[in-house]
Amino acid sequence: MTIPLVDLKIQYQSIKEEIDDAIQRVIDNTAFIMGKEVVEFEAAFADYCGARYAIGVSSGTGALFLTLLGYGIGLGDEVITTPFTFFATGEAISQVGARPVFVDVDPLTYNIDPAKITAAITPHTKAIMPVHLYGQPADMDAINAIAREHNLVVIEDAAQAHGSFYNGTRAGVLGDAACFSFYPSKNLGCYGDGGIVVTNDEHLTERVRSLRDHGRSSKYEHAELGYGHRLDGMQAAILGVKLQHLDAWNESRRQRAARYSDLLADTPVITPQHLPQTTPVYHCYVIRTPERERVLEQLRAAGIGAGVHYPIPLHLQPAYQHLELEAGSFPVSETLAAEVISLPIYAELSDEQQDFVVEHIQKTLDA
Ligand SMILES: *Cc1c(COP(=O)(O)O)cnc(C)c1O
Numbered sequence: 001m002t003i004p005l006v007d008l009k010i011q012y013q014s015i016k017e018e019i020d021d022a023i024q025r026v027i028d029n030t031a032f033i034m035g036k037e038v039v040e041f042e043a044a045f046a047d048y049c050g051a052r053y054a055i056g057v058s059s060g061t062g063a064l065f066l067t068l069l070g071y072g073i074g075l076g077d078e079v080i081t082t083p084f085t086f087f088a089t090g091e092a093i094s095q096v097g098a099r100p101v102f103v104d105v106d107p108l109t110y111n112i113d114p115a116k117i118t119a120a121i122t123p124h125t126k127a128i129m130p131v132h133l134y135g136q137p138a139d140m141d142a143i144n145a146i147a148r149e150h151n152l153v154v155i156e157d158a159a160q161a162h163g164s165f166y167n168g169t170r171a172g173v174l175g176d177a178a179c180f181s182f183y184p185s186k187n188l189g190c191y192g193d194g195g196i197v198v199t200n201d202e203h204l205t206e207r208v209r210s211l212r213d214h215g216r217s218s219k220y221e222h223a224e225l226g227y228g229h230r231l232d233g234m235q236a237a238i239l240g241v242k243l244q245h246l247d248a249w250n251e252s253r254r255q256r257a258a259r260y261s262d263l264l265a266d267t268p269v270i271t272p273q274h275l276p277q278t279t280p281v282y283h284c285y286v287i288r289t290p291e292r293e294r295v296l297e298q299l300r301a302a303g304i305g306a307g308v309h310y311p312i313p314l315h316l317q318p319a320y321q322h323l324e325l326e327a328g329s330f331p332v333s334e335t336l337a338a339e340v341i342s343l344p345i346y347a348e349l350s351d352e353q354q355d356f357v358v359e360h361i362q363k364t365l366d367a
Pocket residue numbers: 059060061062085086088089131157159160180181182183193194195
């Protein structure tokens with residue numbers, strides 16, 4: 001038995017007809033860039049999140065980059081975020097010329113620790129960018145309270161959290177703006193690169209619409225310098241189909257996650273915890289063990305596609321050496337980076353596959 005970390009093929013097979021029809025429709029209409037499919041998907045995704053606006057862009061990284069630019073954040077500014085995330089979170093902040101200021105994560109949720117944010121605020125701070133890691137919303141009430149007090153913008157990195165809730169509200173409208181990725185393996189993924197910015201802010205919406213499409217004010221007139229960061233019609237059509245299945249897929253992921261946690265309850269590994277006010281969507285199902293390397297080796301030898309999200313926290317990445325943040329700066333993130341393992345999770349994962357994964361973890365830890 002081989003079990004991939006994610007299985008995009010089995011998902012495609014379950015919706016093949018709908019997807020093939022959508023792709024054919026785009027080809028028939030030759031609406032390859034922007035156009036009707038993009039406009040319709042933007043409306044559907046905004047509605048899904050309970051937001052007024054959604055602006056389709058070329059990737060999750062593009063969404064973060066354009067949102068920061070749209071808020072006028074740049075050289076000399078600071079943005080507070082977590083070091084325990086995918087590299088793009090920090091990269092987007094750096095790409096607009098601002099400085100990422102890292103704040104360690106909470107040892108229970110692995111999300112940015114609100115209790116440590118205030119100490120990181122300086123006169124240069126413009127925004128807080130929490131990441132809803134593995135699909136669990138960060139503690140947004142606490143983060144928003146700090147942001148209000150210090151007049152900061154809150155930008156959700158919701159790239160892993162499509163459909164998750166905090167206090168009954170969807171990720172996407174938990175701050176001033178939210179950035180989603182549609183990278184193929186995300187909970188809502190397209191068949192290439194894609195992303196979207198979600199917001200209730202009309203001004204930001206206009207800024208991102210302009211910046212994603214070369215600062216265009218009409219077909220041949222450009223009011224400003226922008227970027228080529230558009231969402232294409234094919235991806236939008238595919239996403240429109242998949243959005244209708246997202247809640248069911250997320251519910252299945254939650255059931256799979258609960259089953260893993262039950263099966264692992266008698267082992268020494270630490271299973272995921274979440275705040276009671278959150279409904280996570282388990283983009284990743286992540287366990288922790290100091291025996292990480294041994295367990296990983298065994299799982300991989302057994303044909304199980306276990307992953308590590310993420311082995312190097314951002315402040316220790318070679319690209320961030322210039323920040324001069326040494327090992328030991330963010331101890332919780334550093335411990336997690338050494339101990340986490342992502343187990344295979346997707347809506348179609350079977351009981352037998354899960355049992356097989358858990359068996360191999362038990363076998364390694366008993367040895
Ligand atoms: C995937 C991801 C991104 C980047 O999205 P892309 O579409 O790959 O550019 C940003 N932040 C987080 C937390 C992600 O998981």
